[in-house]
Amino acid sequence: MNWVNVLLQGVLLGGFYALLACGLSLMFGVMRIINLAHGDIAVIGAYLIWVIVNQTSIPPWLAALLVLPMMWVGGYVVYVLLLERSRRAGQLVPLLTTFGLAIVIENVLLQVFSPDDHSLLSSTGTLATSSFSFGGLSISFFGVFTLGTAVVVLAGLQLFLSRTSSGRQMRATAEDPDAAELVGINARAVYAKATAIAVAIAGLGGIFLAIRQTFNPSTGPTQLIFAFEAVVIGGFGSPWGTLLGGIVLGVAQVIGAQVNPQYFVLFGHLVFLAVLASPRGGILARRGRAL
Amino acid sequence: MSLLEVRSVDGQYGLLKAVRGVSLTLEEGETHALIGANGAGKTTLLRVIAGAHRPVSGSVVFDGVDITRIPAHKRVALGIALVPEGRRLFPGLTVEENLSIGAGRGGGGTWTVDRILEVFPMLRQRRTHRAATLSGGEQQATAIGRALMCNPRLILLDEVSLGLAPIAVAAVYDSLRRLIGGGTTVVLVEQDLGRALGVASRVTCMLHGEIVLQGASSELTRDQISAAYFGVRPSSGVGADP
Amino acid sequence: MSSPLLEASGIAQRFGALVVLDGVDFHLATGESVGVVGPNGAGKTTLLSILAGSIRPTSGRVRYEGNDVTGLRADRRCRLGIARTHQIPRPFIGMTVFENALVGAMVGAGQRRSGVYERVVDVLQSCGLVDVANRRAADLGLLDRKRLELARALATSPKVLFLDEIGGGLTDAEAVELVGTIKQLRQRGIAIIWIEHIVHILVQVIDRLVCLDAGRVIADGLPGDVLADTAVIDAYLGTSVT
Numbered sequence: 001m002n003w004v005n006v007l008l009q010g011v012l013l014g015g016f017y018a019l020l021a022c023g024l025s026l027m028f029g030v031m032r033i034i035n036l037a038h039g040d041i042a043v044i045g046a047y048l049i050w051v052i053v054n055q056t057s058i059p060p061w062l063a064a065l066l067v068l069p070m071m072w073v074g075g076y077v078v079y080v081l082l083l084e085r086s087r088r089a090g091q092l093v094p095l096l097t098t099f100g101l102a103i104v105i106e107n108v109l110l111q112v113f114s115p116d117d118h119s120l121l122s123s124t125g126t127l128a129t130s131s132f133s134f135g136g137l138s139i140s141f142f143g144v145f146t147l148g149t150a151v152v153v154l155a156g157l158q159l160f161l162s163r164t165s166s167g168r169q170m171r172a173t174a175e176d177p178d179a180a181e182l183v184g185i186n187a188r189a190v191y192a193k194a195t196a197i198a199v200a201i202a203g204l205g206g207i208f209l210a211i212r213q214t215f216n217p218s219t220g221p222t223q224l225i226f227a228f229e230a231v232v233i234g235g236f237g238s239p240w241g242t243l244l245g246g247i248v249l250g251v252a253q254v255i256g257a258q259v260n261p262q263y264f265v266l267f268g269h270l271v272f273l274a275v276l277a278s279p280r281g282g283i284l285a286r287r288g289r290a291l
Numbered sequence: 292m293s294l295l296e297v298r299s300v301d302g303q304y305g306l307l308k309a310v311r312g313v314s315l316t317l318e319e320g321e322t323h324a325l326i327g328a329n330g331a332g333k334t335t336l337l338r339v340i341a342g343a344h345r346p347v348s349g350s351v352v353f354d355g356v357d358i359t360r361i362p363a364h365k366r367v368a369l370g371i372a373l374v375p376e377g378r379r380l381f382p383g384l385t386v387e388e389n390l391s392i393g394a395g396r397g398g399g400g401t402w403t404v405d406r407i408l409e410v411f412p413m414l415r416q417r418r419t420h421r422a423a424t425l426s427g428g429e430q431q432a433t434a435i436g437r438a439l440m441c442n443p444r445l446i447l448l449d450e451v452s453l454g455l456a457p458i459a460v461a462a463v464y465d466s467l468r469r470l471i472g473g474g475t476t477v478v479l480v481e482q483d484l485g486r487a488l489g490v491a492s493r494v495t496c497m498l499h500g501e502i503v504l505q506g507a508s509s510e511l512t513r514d515q516i517s518a519a520y521f522g523v524r525p526s527s528g529v530g531a532d533p
Numbered sequence: 534m535s536s537p538l539l540e541a542s543g544i545a546q547r548f549g550a551l552v553v554l555d556g557v558d559f560h561l562a563t564g565e566s567v568g569v570v571g572p573n574g575a576g577k578t579t580l581l582s583i584l585a586g587s588i589r590p591t592s593g594r595v596r597y598e599g600n601d602v603t604g605l606r607a608d609r610r611c612r613l614g615i616a617r618t619h620q621i622p623r624p625f626i627g628m629t630v631f632e633n634a635l636v637g638a639m640v641g642a643g644q645r646r647s648g649v650y651e652r653v654v655d656v657l658q659s660c661g662l663v664d665v666a667n668r669r670a671a672d673l674g675l676l677d678r679k680r681l682e683l684a685r686a687l688a689t690s691p692k693v694l695f696l697d698e699i700g701g702g703l704t705d706a707e708a709v710e711l712v713g714t715i716k717q718l719r720q721r722g723i724a725i726i727w728i729e730h731i732v733h734i735l736v737q738v739i740d741r742l743v744c745l746d747a748g749r750v751i752a753d754g755l756p757g758d759v760l761a762d763t764a765v766i767d768a769y770l771g772t773s774v775t
Binding site: 328329330377413417420424425426427428429431432450453454455456457458459460461462482484520521 | 548551570571572573574575577578620621674675676698701702703704705706707730732768769770771
C-alpha cells in the first residue's frame with residue numbers, strides 16, 4: 001500500500017470537503033447562524049445542473065455558469081424571507097428555521113424528482129474519470145480540479161474579506177452589528193450578501209458533487225455533516241482553516257478506508273471528536289475577543 | 292431653521308421609561324452639553340437621535356426633515372455620527388481599518404486617517420494593530436476618530452473622557468474646539484462638569500428621563516446646575532421645567 | 534524593615550513585537566494604599582493583570598507574602614488573598630447582589646455554609662449595598678455595579694485588592710460615595726492598588742503614587758511630590774491639572 005498515494009487521495013478529497021464547507025463557515029462566521037439546510041442547498045445545486053444538462057443541450061460548463069447566479073439570488077431570497085426574522089428572534093431560532101428548511105427542501109425534491117439516484121457522471125464524459133500519471137502515482141484529474149477550485153474560492157474569499165471595503169464591512173458587522181450601523185453600514189444588506197455568497201458557493205459544491213458521485217433527495221444531511229466536521233476541525237473564522245480542516249478530514253477518511261473499507265466515515269468522526277476535545281479547539285481557531 | 296429638533300420623545304428600555312417627553316433644539320454650529328446623574332436617560336436620548344433606538348412616541352427632525360423612521364445607517368449619510376458609550380470598536384479590525392470604515396459615508400469633509408492620527412498621536416504606532424490589543428484610552432481615541440471619519444455635521448459624544456489620561460482628555464477637548472471652530476454641531480454627555488461647561492454654549496440637565504434644566508451655560512449658575520442634578524427644583528431658574 | 538506583602542521585580546511583557554512593560558519593579562506593604570497613574574497605553578492594566586495572575590509575564594517574578602507566585606493562575610491567587618475589580622463591571626448578571634457576593638465568599642474565601650451568610654451581609658454593609666441586596670445585578674445603576682464589584686472582591690477576604698479605573702463615569706456626588714466605601718475597606722487593613730485617571734478622587738485615599746509611562750516607572754513617592762514631578766506633568770497630566 002502506497003502511503004503517498006493514500007495521502008494524495010485524502011488531500012484531493014479534502015479539497016471537495018473544503019469547497020462544501022466554505023459556505024457553512026461563512027454564514028457562521030458572519031451571522032452566527034449554523035445553517036442546517038446547507039447540505040440540502042448544495043444538493044439543490046446538483047439537481048439544478050442535472051436538470052439543465054439533461055433537459056437542454058447546454059453543455060455542463062455553461063450550465064454551471066447559469067446555476068451560480070440562480071443560487072446567488074436564491075440566497076438573497078432565503079435571507080430576506082426566512083433568516084432575517086429568525087436572526088432577530090434569538091440564537092436558537094435560526095437553528096430551528098434552517099432545520100425546517102432542510103426538511104422542506106428534501107421533501108420538495110422528493111416530490112419533484114423521484115428517490116432515484118442521479119448523476120452528472122455520464123454527461124461529463126472523461127472529465128470525472130480521467131487521470132494522469134506523475135511520479136508513479138495515478139492522479140485523478142477531477143480531484144485536482146476540485147482542489148484547485150476550492151483553493152481559488154477560499155483565496156478569493158480571504159482576499160474579499162481582508163482587502164475590499166465590502167469585505168471589511170462584513171467583518172465589522174460580524175463583530176458588532178449595532179456599532180456597524182452607527183458608522184453607516186446597512187447590517188441587513190451585509191447579512192443578505194453573506195447568505196447569497198454562502199448559498200452560491202454551496203451550489204458550486206453541489207455541482208462538483210453531481211459530477212463526482214450519485215445523489216438523491218436525501219444526500220444533503222451527509223454532506224452537511226462532512227462540511228460541519230471540516231469547519232470545526234479547521235477552526236471557525238478563517239477560510240484557510242476551512243481548507244486545512246477539509247484536507248485533514250479527507251486524509252483521515254482515506255486512511256480509515258485503508259484500515260478497513262467500513263471505517264471510512266468513522267475515522268473522520270474520530271478526528272472530529274479529537275479536535276473538539278483538544279484544548280486548542282480547531283487547528284486555526286481564533287483566539288477569543290471581547291472588547 | 293434649527294439643525295436638530297427633538298420633539299416630545301419618549302424612549303423605553305424594556306419596562307423602564309428611560310426618556311420622557313424630552314424636547315430639544317440645536318442650532319447649527321452649537322455645542323451642547325447633556326449632563327445628569329447616571330441613569331438619567333442621556334445615553335438613550337443620544338441613541339434616539341442617532342437612530343439606534345426607536346422612540347415610543349415623538350419625533351426627531353434634522354435639517355427640516357423628519358428622520359424618526361430613518362434607520363441609523365442612513366442617518367450617517369445625512370451627517371449624524373455617534374461615538375457610543377463603552378468603546379464599541381470592531382475588535383478584529385486594525386486601528387486603521389476601524390478608522391477607514393467610517394470614511395466616505397457622510398457628506399464632503401476633511402477628516403482623513405492622517406489627520407486623526409495628528410489629533411491622537413498615541414495611535415500612530417498602533418495603526419496596524421488589532422483594536423482588541425489597545426488600551427482603554429487608545430480604544431476611546433479610535434472610537435472618536437471613527438466617528439469623525441464620517442465627516443458628520445452633528446457629532447454625538449457619549450462620555451468620551453472615560454478612561455482617558457488627563458493629558459489625553461485635554462487633547463480630545465482641544466480637537467473638539469477645532470471641530471466647533473469648523474462649524475460642526477456637537478452634543479456631548481460628560482460627567483466632568485468643568486470640562487462640559489468649559490466647551491459648551493448651552494446645557495441640558497436630565498434627571499429620571501426628564502429635562503430639569505436647560506439654558507445657556509453662561510447664564511446658569513453652578514448652584515442651579517447642582518440643584519438640577521440632584522432633583523431640587525430651582526426657585527427661579529432659566530428655562531427650568533415645571 | 535518588614536518584607537513587602539506583594540512584590541514584583543523586573544517585570545517585562547511583550548505581545549509579539551509590542552513591548553508593553555519594560556523592566557518594572559513594584560512593591561506593596563501590608564495595609565498600604567498605592568495609586569497607579571500614567572498615560573493611555575503605559576501598561577497599567579497589563580501590570581495589574583500580571584500581579585493578579587490573569588497574564589503570565591514574559592519575564593520577571595511576582596512574590597506574594599514571600600512566595601513566588603509568578604506561575605499561579607488568578608483563581609489560585611484569589612484564594613491566597615489577591616482580588617481585583619474590572620474597568621467595566623462584570624457582575625453575574627442574572628443573580629442578585631447577595632448571590633454575587635455569596636459566590637465570592639464561598640468559593641473565593643473557601644468558607645463553609647455556617648457563618649458565610651452573616652459574612653456576606655457584613656460585606657454588603659461595608660459597600661453600601663444592603664438596601665439592594667435582593668435586586669438582580671442587571672437592574673443596578675452604575676455606582677451600585679461598581680460597589681458590587683468591590684463587594685464581590687471583598688467577599689473573598691482579600692489581603693490585596695486591585696481597583697482598575699473604578700472611578701470612571703461617576704458624577705461628583707457618586708464619586709464621593711465611592712471614596713467613602715473604599716476608605717472603609719482601607720480601615721479593614723486591606724492593601725489597595727488603584728489604577729485611576731480621575732486624580733482628585735484617587736489622592737483622597739492613597740498613601741503613595743506610582744506613575745508609569747511607556748512600560749516604565751517614571752515616578753514613585755508621595756502623591757504631592759509625584760504630581761508636581763515635571764516628567765509626570767509632561768507625560769500624563771498636561772498643563773491643566775485638576
